[in-house]
Each structure stands twice: as C-alpha cells, then as structure tokens.
Amino acid sequence: MIIFRIIFIIFIVLKFRLDEFFKLRKNSFLNIVIFPLNFFKPKKNNRAIRLRLALESLGPIFIKFGQMLSTRKDLLPSDIAIELSKLQDKVPPFEFKKVKQTIENSYSKKISSVFKEFNEKPIASASVAQVHFAKLHNGEKVAVKILRPNIENEVKKDIKLLHLIAKILHKIWSDGKRLKPDEVVSEFERHTQSELNLLLEAGHCSHLGENFKDKKLLIVPNIFWDYCHEKVMVMERMDGIPISNIDVIKKNKINLPKLAKNGVEIFFTQVFRDGFFHADMHPGNIQVAKSGKYIAMDFGIMGTLNEQDKLYLAKNFAAFFKRDYREVARVHIESGWVPAETSIDEFENAIRSVCEPIFNKPLKDISFGKLLIRLFQTSKKFNMEIQPQLTMLQKTLLNVEGLGRELDPNLDLWVTARPFLENWLKEQLGPKSIINKIKKEFPNWMDVAPQLPTLLHSYLNNHNKNSYTILKNDMQKSVIEMKLKQDRILIVIVLIFIAITLIAFSLI
Numbered sequence: 001m002i003i004f005r006i007i008f009i010i011f012i013v014l015k016f017r018l019d020e021f022f023k024l025r026k027n028s029f030l031n032i033v034i035f036p037l038n039f040f041k042p043k044k045n046n047r048a049i050r051l052r053l054a055l056e057s058l059g060p061i062f063i064k065f066g067q068m069l070s071t072r073k074d075l076l077p078s079d080i081a082i083e084l085s086k087l088q089d090k091v092p093p094f095e096f097k098k099v100k101q102t103i104e105n106s107y108s109k110k111i112s113s114v115f116k117e118f119n120e121k122p123i124a125s126a127s128v129a130q131v132h133f134a135k136l137h138n139g140e141k142v143a144v145k146i147l148r149p150n151i152e153n154e155v156k157k158d159i160k161l162l163h164l165i166a167k168i169l170h171k172i173w174s175d176g177k178r179l180k181p182d183e184v185v186s187e188f189e190r191h192t193q194s195e196l197n198l199l200l201e202a203g204h205c206s207h208l209g210e211n212f213k214d215k216k217l218l219i220v221p222n223i224f225w226d227y228c229h230e231k232v233m234v235m236e237r238m239d240g241i242p243i244s245n246i247d248v249i250k251k252n253k254i255n256l257p258k259l260a261k262n263g264v265e266i267f268f269t270q271v272f273r274d275g276f277f278h279a280d281m282h283p284g285n286i287q288v289a290k291s292g293k294y295i296a297m298d299f300g301i302m303g304t305l306n307e308q309d310k311l312y313l314a315k316n317f318a319a320f321f322k323r324d325y326r327e328v329a330r331v332h333i334e335s336g337w338v339p340a341e342t343s344i345d346e347f348e349n350a351i352r353s354v355c356e357p358i359f360n361k362p363l364k365d366i367s368f369g370k371l372l373i374r375l376f377q378t379s380k381k382f383n384m385e386i387q388p389q390l391t392m393l394q395k396t397l398l399n400v401e402g403l404g405r406e407l408d409p410n411l412d413l414w415v416t417a418r419p420f421l422e423n424w425l426k427e428q429l430g431p432k433s434i435i436n437k438i439k440k441e442f443p444n445w446m447d448v449a450p451q452l453p454t455l456l457h458s459y460l461n462n463h464n465k466n467s468y469t470i471l472k473n474d475m476q477k478s479v480i481e482m483k484l485k486q487d488r489i490l491i492v493i494v495l496i497f498i499a500i501t502l503i504a505f506s507l508i
Helices: 002-015 029-040 047-057 060-070 077-084 096-107 151-173 181-195 198-211 247-252 258-272 309-319 325-335 344-359 368-380 387-406 414-431 431-471 473-507
Strands: 113-120 129-136 141-148 233-237 276-278 286-288 295-297 302-304
Touching: 002 151, 047 060, 047 113, 060 077, 060 151, 060 181, 077 368, 096 141, 096 233, 096 309, 113 151, 141 198, 151 181, 181 198, 198 233, 198 276, 198 302, 233 276, 247 258, 258 276, 258 295, 258 325, 258 414, 276 387, 286 325, 302 387, 309 325, 309 387, 309 414, 325 344, 344 368, 368 387
Parallel strands: none
Antiparallel strands: 113 129, 129 141, 141 233, 276 302, 286 295
C-alpha cells in the first residue's frame, strides 16, 4: 500500500537526516516537529554521501532520479552532483521464468519458436529492463532487451510519490519556488516514460542508425522490427570493448587521441547536423569496435534541437571561442532564453565575470561543459527559463568531454570543435544555404501562391471593416484612402513574391 511506502520514505529521510538539505520557511510546523533531531546530527558521513545512501535505500526509481539530478549541476551544489553521479543503476536480474513469460505473451508463441538459442543468464540488468543474448532461427546473433514485469505500475507509483514530495518541498522549502522541484520531477517522468516503451527506443535506435549509415565514425546496431514489441526489443548483437576498459583498447592498438577527437566530432555532428543526439552517453552505453569505431548502446533517452536552437547554440559557442561576451549576451536575448527587457550591458558584464577567470587557464584545461553550467547559473539571475533541450545537451557534453579526457588527457575540446562549428555556421548563413532553403520551401510557395491575393485582400478588407466600425461615419473618407494605399501595397507584395519565385525557379 502507498501509505506504507510513504512511511518508509519518511523513515529514510529522518534516518539519513536529509532535513539538513532544506532551509524550511520560518515558523513552519515541520520546523518545530523536527527541531529535537538537531541534537542527534550524524557525524560519520557528509550530506552528499547521506543523500546517495538514502536514494539507494529507496530503490531503483529513486536511484534513477538521483542519476538524473546529478546532471543538473545548474541546480545542485557541486559536491552533491559529484556524489550522485556515483549512483549505479544495477539491480538483481529477474528470474528467467518471467523473461520467458514476457516473451511468449508478446509473440503469442513459444520462445523456442522465436529464437533458436536463448541465453538464460542476462548480460546486463538495470532498474527498468535487462538484456539477454540470443540467436534467431536464421542464424543472426542478437541482443534481446526485456522490460521488468509490472515495472510500469511501480514507476507510476514512485513518480506520484516524487510529485507529492516535490509539491511539499515547494511549500515548505525556502528555495522551493526558485528551483521548481515539481518541474524537475516532470522532466524525470518524461525521460522514464520513454524508457518504458521499447518500440519507442527501437525507433530512436533506427533514427540514429539512419543518420550514421556510413558507419565511418559510429556504429549503431540494426533493429529487427519483426521481433520488436512494447516490452521486447531485438537488435543486432555488438561485440565491442567497453569504453572504460582503456587497457584492452590499448592492447588492440587503437589510437586513443584519435578516438577522443572522433567522440567530439560525433557529438557535434549529432547536435548540429542532425538535431538528434544520444543524451545518455555514460561509459556503460558506449563500446569501441576493434576497428577503432564507436558503438552506441541504449537509446531510451535522446535529445532533440530545432533549427532555431541549433543556430543560436552555434552562435553562442562561436562567440565563446572568440571571447565575444556581448555577442553571447545578445544571442541569449535574441533567442528568448532570457527576457527581452534584460540589460545587455549588465548581462555582458555578468558573463565576463564568469568566463574570464576560466579563460586565463590553458585551453586544454578548460572544461567546456562546466563553463556552460556556470553560464546557466549566471543566466538564472537574469530570469533565464529552464530549457530542457539545453539541459540534456549540457549533460551530454559533460559526458563526452569526460570520456574524451579519459582517453586523451591532452584533448583540447575547443580546438577540435571550433573548425566544425565555424564551417557549420558558414553553411547555415551562406548563399548556398539560402538557395537550399528556397528550393525546400518552393513547393509550399507554389501551393500558397494562387491563394495569396485573396487571403491578403480578405485580411485587409476585414481590417478596414473593423476600422470602419470603430471610427464610424465621420472617418469613412480616411478608411477609403487607407484601402487604396493598402491595395497598392498588396500589388507591390504580389509583384515581389512573383519576382522571388522566378529567381528561385531559375536557380533550380
């Protein structure tokens, strides 16, 4: 029952003295109730370790929530974020009897009819699913991912509790309004829901594979769609070296600096070329083929960026490379990430105060990801709204940067990324890009063109009628004159449109 779960959570909170995390509102009832606990403060572990231990005690969903929080360094103190990053989403596997039951219910046939061989021992087990190796009847070696039994109900219950806790914190915690705990839980809920539908994850994998179909830098496993269901996903089995096993990578004579550089190129290609990126790139989800190419795994959490986000982000990065803080401030305001009324001079100075001390270090010692975190923290003081897509991007950039420097301590992310970004911006803002956009939009223009005079005239006519109603009879003459002017403007607009159309058509 949910009431027992709530009692258990309260017990864990008190046991690990998590009340120390919150500055409660003055004179609140809860402040009075927990006051006696101040005489029994724990002495062994610091607050970050106690929080990690508490989340581990509360089970897999709270562990996943802690992992997500560890990426929100724009919200958390650094000591807590670092400690939460140690949380491991590893739980004991569920028994093969339940694996078999899930598979047979999904396919409506015996497991032996679907797979020629099926390894009963899982190769990986996490809070939401586990993975087994198998072989199809045509001889294809595959990896089979199966959702845990009843995981949807367990997740739903725990997320309801997280929402309840967030709402309580919003009311009693002095920082509750600023940090919006319920929005953080909602973000976690969105990520978790995408992991509970393996058809969705299979779609993510297929999409990423299509973007890197040349397999020059990144290998993505093929999906066997005929064998995929909401609770079962079957994909090509990968035989790579875990990215964390650097000694084995060295033994296979793989060039580590090149591998690190390729990782940065893959990341920026996903973000700026495709606007679709793997947003869970921790070491457990990345392998290296013996050929030296990356292998991507686990596609439950993916990030997306629209064209406008990509352009503003690239402009921001390029301005950082040039240490042009006014441009960084201007782009933030222009993009709508901070309010339009923000003083550009004050914002520029705030950004400069954050960046200059960092840029005084050698470039190879500068963490691009941490710089972004500091920038987000500064921007929050200017009422920057939380951008979920940027939060996922920042988390992924930190992972990529961390993995890259594990492989090559001298990796200079700035030198590696700058040519890519500058070339991409030239392509986006150059004449070739404009021509390509005209070609892309030309069919839509041709559909709209015949209706344009009627639509414009209808709009202007309605506008005139409204003006006539407001100004009444004594303004009739002015309205007629306005209509004549508007008709002239209409003719000019139509002529300009026809000219643009003819120019675009001649370039095709």
